Amino acid sequence: MVTSGLVVVGVDGSASSLAAVESAAREARLRGASLRVVHAFVWPATHVPIGAWPLGPPEGGIHHMVEHLVAEAVERARKAAPEIDVSHVVVTGEPLTVLEAQSRAAELVVVGSRGMGGFVGLLVGSTAVHLVSHGRCPVLVVREQSSAEGPIVLGVDGSPAGELAVDFAFAEAAFRQADLVALHVWSTWNAPLPPPQDSSQPYANPPGALAAEEKRLLSEAIAGHRERYPEVSVEHQVVHGRTRETLIEASRTAQLVVVGARGRDGFAGLLLGSVSQALLHHAHCPVAVVRGASGPH
Structure with a gap:
């Protein structure tokens, strides 16, 4: 049973979202689908530099942080299912709005059950709850610890x-x-x-x-x-x-x-x-x- 399509996974760098990435990669492999790693970027309300501080290390700033967490997610996905096609996108916007829009082209959206707070708080539980009500395709909500056994x-x-x-x-x-x-x-x-x-x-x-x-x-x-x-x-x-x-x-x-x-x-x-x-x-x-x-x- 092989299909062709798209699986979308939302990431925020939390342990829960990285577990979601691995599950999403396996779901894409089972379906013969490609995987898209999505990060919703929310502009911080405080004065935090998008790039590195002029007097700080080159790896500082939100831009580098976002690049790092997305790269880590993509690497996790490719390790979990090396044979699938993995792409990534960073979209400016509120997480629920971004993921709802992404769900329009997907056959499955995968998210973590909880995420990070502060600037990067993308997949806190409320987002998962709202997404299952507004998403345009099935939504799979993953926990950090899950078993592949059982019915x-x-x-x-x-x-x-x-x-x-x-x-x-x-x-x-x-x-x-x-x-x-x-x-x-x-x-x-x-x-x-x-x-x-x-x-x-x-x-x-x-x-x-x-x-x-x-x-x-x-x-x-x-x-x-x-x-x-x-x-x-x-x-x-x-x-x-x-x-x-x-x-x-x-x-x-x-x-x-x-x-x-x-x-x-x-x-x-x-x-x-x-x-x-x-x-x-x-x-x-x-x-x-x-x-x-x-x-x-």
């Missing part, structure tokens, strides 16, 4: 907006040659009632009807994907519980968690911003957030 966990809510997350997770499992756990979490508060068997008692359903309906929902959500990706081993899990807590716990033994950025509306909202944001902050492995096709929310 890919896909959070399924059965909504039309979540279909792209299902597509992404199956493709990612095929790229990585990993098992896939399709996990659907439900409770009596967010599960739609199945049609009653007795029309004279519209709210009466036999024991287990809700659980059976949720199993059907999961099966229907991934139907067709198993035929398209016969090499991917899929495990169905339907759990009665709390969505955020269940997905965070599942991330302990996963190499990646994939969720949609929005899901069912109203009280039935499973993969709304609160769930994806909770995962970005608390998951124990990288998280990929895939937005639906309905635009920003």
